[in-house]
Amino acid sequence: MLKLFSIFSKTFFKFEVIGTENIPSEGNLIIAANHKSNLDPIFVASAVNKKRKMTAIAKEELFKNKILAKILNKVEIIPINRQNPGLGTIKRILKYIKNDYALVMFPEGTRSKTDDFNNAKAGLSLFATKAKAEIVPCTIYSSYKLFKPAKIYFGKPISLEEYYKQKLTSEDHERISGEVMDIIKQNYYKLEKGEI
Template sequence: MNFYRFVINIFKGFSKIFFKYEVIGAENIPDRGNIVIASNHKSNLDPIFLAAAIENREIAAIAKKELFKVKPLGFILKKLHVMPINREKPDVSTIKTILRSVRDGYVLGIFPEGTRIKGDSFGKAKAGLSVFTIKSKSKVVPVSIISKYKLFSKVIVYIGEPISFEEHFKEKLSNGDHERISQEILEVIKQNYFKYSK
């Protein structure tokens, strides 16, 4: 068992012991092919809940570079395929590394809003989700995490069906186009969030 899978098993145990943890739609994660997972982000627990839900693929995620300055945390994040990024101005080498991870078979995990948005509110999607989706020629799997984030409360990770954006792969898209596509994906996440919040 590699380090990634070892830690994911810890995440699963944590989620099931301390929460009423339920995954819906796990079959919507394809066993192969380029995939970007896009999820809402309301708590620091979201990466744990999300990673624990994906059993058939390994996730390569993006996190703000400041987290990597904390030495033990930075080491662990790298072992878990998490890549540092300057959220305000990502450099070319970082973008290439992220795209390479998708080509290498990892599922790319992204929080479209780029930061935590607490409560039942949603922010505005950043262009980055669309940029990485189009450049990596991936399908997007929308994920909605529904929880009050209190011990022993219910947690639902709803995994939607993959969405194809193949019609845009050969187009020259503006930043506004990318923001619009990212927002379309976030709207799906939002709809499923409120559907399963009831």
């Protein structure tokens, strides 16, 4: 399936991946990306490809479509109730991270329907600190138009080790997730200006 994603991305877009050397080959890892299109998960999967085993979180509503559910289960996507993620779901996500899967996350929680970005949710920081995982900020820069450029940039890994032993509130997690999102945004504007 990942091979098909890669073929799709390279056939229908001017697909360029920068910074794969910043993806650690082992260890607990979350890849955090901006989110403007349904193509984003395909682009990230194509960019990481053979570098790491991957899983991702998707809203549980997507699993109501039987055909889509079959595809999502095949590539080991984890359904989540975005309003009230159950403890079982959280434990399942942490288990994947600790079993050497890179968790792909979109900190905004949902697609941004405008040219701007949504605020980051608490989940990114929560999972990173609970799983003691590094975060690789991933910036997707594309118009999503066929045969136009789609650039994927992986920044240097971010450690949240200073927070591992702290008792963090939801507000703390939102702030920390927001700081990672700021890096993703900064890299987006650099890609836009051709500085990366």
